[in-house]
Amino acid sequence: xxxxxxxxxxxxxxxxxxxxxxxxxxxxxxxxxxxxxxxxxxxxxxxxxxxxxxxxxxxxxxxxxxxxxxxxxxxxxxxxxxxxxxxxxxxxxxxxxxxxxxxxxxxxxxxxxxxxxxxxxxxxxxxxxxxxxxxxxxxxxxxxxxxxxxxxxxxxxxxxxxxxxxxxxxx
Amino acid sequence: xxxxxxxxxxxxxxxxxxxxxxxxxxxxxxxxxxxxxxxxxxxxxxxxxxxxxxxxxxxxxxxxxxxxxxxxxxxxxxxxxxxxxxxxxxxxxxxxxxxxxxxxxxxxxxxxxxxxxxxxxxxxxxxxxxxxxxxxxxxxxxxxxxxxxxxxxxxxxxxxxxxxxxxxxxxx
Numbered sequence: 001x002x003x004x005x006x007x008x009x010x011x012x013x014x015x016x017x018x019x020x021x022x023x024x025x026x027x028x029x030x031x032x033x034x035x036x037x038x039x040x041x042x043x044x045x046x047x048x049x050x051x052x053x054x055x056x057x058x059x060x061x062x063x064x065x066x067x068x069x070x071x072x073x074x075x076x077x078x079x080x081x082x083x084x085x086x087x088x089x090x091x092x093x094x095x096x097x098x099x100x101x102x103x104x105x106x107x108x109x110x111x112x113x114x115x116x117x118x119x120x121x122x123x124x125x126x127x128x129x130x131x132x133x134x135x136x137x138x139x140x141x142x143x144x145x146x147x148x149x150x151x152x153x154x155x156x157x158x159x160x161x162x163x164x165x166x167x168x169x170x171x
Numbered sequence: 172x173x174x175x176x177x178x179x180x181x182x183x184x185x186x187x188x189x190x191x192x193x194x195x196x197x198x199x200x201x202x203x204x205x206x207x208x209x210x211x212x213x214x215x216x217x218x219x220x221x222x223x224x225x226x227x228x229x230x231x232x233x234x235x236x237x238x239x240x241x242x243x244x245x246x247x248x249x250x251x252x253x254x255x256x257x258x259x260x261x262x263x264x265x266x267x268x269x270x271x272x273x274x275x276x277x278x279x280x281x282x283x284x285x286x287x288x289x290x291x292x293x294x295x296x297x298x299x300x301x302x303x304x305x306x307x308x309x310x311x312x313x314x315x316x317x318x319x320x321x322x323x324x325x326x327x328x329x330x331x332x333x334x335x336x337x338x339x340x341x342x343x
Contacts, residue, residue, distance in 0.1 A: 033231035059205035073322035150245035
């Protein structure tokens, strides 16, 4: 059974205020949640080791209540490897965030090999964007905490991104 | 294609999450939440310019104090809505179950009375009870929700707050 959005969401998004202009550079703390939807099972790649694909849909808000990534939604794809023998994992991927105007931010994230701790850390980078985010660059630390999923078939994660950004106008 | 959770990392790590703290017997709160709406069936026409649909939402909540009630809890909501395109209005009603890392649950009821299809919509929320450390919880609060541009086909995105007060009435 496919998942389809019925009319109410689409109707209301149309009324959402346009995203505000973004300062050319700055620091930020962004909070986000992620709903993890994995369509395919993992595969075994060695003793106690598995790899899988990751898909997440994200909702972000700037800790200041406005500005960069405030009320943007994101879509992330990536891969992960897990070593249950050593209790470690790594995960790598990309995301695209979209604001109410349809302008986008492109993100790359890397969870280097680390213990399966309650809070995991990644290095994040913004590598560009479209519209008002054209020329965006940023570096930040990502911290995520997996939560108990509300229902089968999904994972749920809460986290933050903290760092700095700059927007360089194209030459 | 069925939805399956296979991200071993997520599953393994959830077990290590901190246990929820004990709650004060009463208090006020501001809770932030996000919701991803997953609608399994299309709306049906129920009159000229009117449609009705069902709603399933997966919630992630955090207390604005950084701890306490509903902090880092996940929820699942089911409900129904009607939309009147001609009048640009809607209403929505439903219930939710929030669960913490210990598996203790809070039950919520929400009511979006008929209102304009504005960017921010307002509902009345009530906690009607719970299990474990939330047994006997009661609460009344205002819910404010903003619909966001969906990140991918098949999902709706919302962000919002719940603001109000609660008390816990233990059974004798």
